[in-house]
């Protein structure tokens with residue numbers, strides 16, 4: 164069967180987007196793994212199916228490149244852009260994702276997605292753990308640009324402390340001007356991505372524990388994002404992840 168796909172990227176976190184309103188996409192995880200493979204497929208960090216939903220403008224069904232599922236912040240921003248191009252969303256939209264319904268706004272290529280309140284922050288001896296829809300270990304370091312993100316991230320991701328589900332792992336450098344620089348090892352991609360939306364959100368919240376104020380400017384290898392939030396007793400509310408979502412190309416695949 165021939166299916167049209169759309170390739171998107173949000174600060175370098177790249178996704179295959181498919182209009183699956185007719186529910187035609189095969190129920191087969193090996194298809195997802197192959198399509199996301201950078202040599203045997205299209206190549207992407209994840210794949211997103213856009214479907215109708217009875218209560219919201221649309222549903223996004225997110226898969227990491229290995230076929231596992233979780234909430235994806237950058238993927239959500241790309242999904243909103245794509246759903247708008249399909250006429251399923253306007254400049255203000257609500258959609259269903261892996262962790263429940265979300266609100267978002269879009270102005271040209273800039274998409275802002277609201278994430279769920281964070282009610283607990285775990286301060287650890289080697290960092291901070293925050294769940295922003297997906298789980299994130301956050302370590303503050305210097306010279307993150309030259310840090311061995313893959314071996315160090317992998318060791319924490321597969322450590323006993325996070326077994327059996329594992330975690331994403333973020334390495335953060337505090338910068339001047341209320342900004343941070345983040346590199347992320349992503350669970351389900353099993354490597355470093357150029358940006359991780361729920362990850363940079365978790366890092367911004369963790370930076371607020373060190374005196375950083377909303378909105379935090381986040382530099383990643385793939386571009387710049389902005390995270391705004393309000394501090395509440397034991398956690399955070401009104402959390403928004405904002406940045407560019409960009410269509411790259413579209414094509415046809417046989418699945």
Ligand SMILES: N[C@@H](CCC[C@H](N)C(=O)O)C(=O)O
Nearest residue numbers: 233235236237297359360361
């Ligand atoms: N890239 C994503 C996060 C996707 C989910 C993550 N890899 C996990 O399995 O927890 C983002 O932008 O948030």
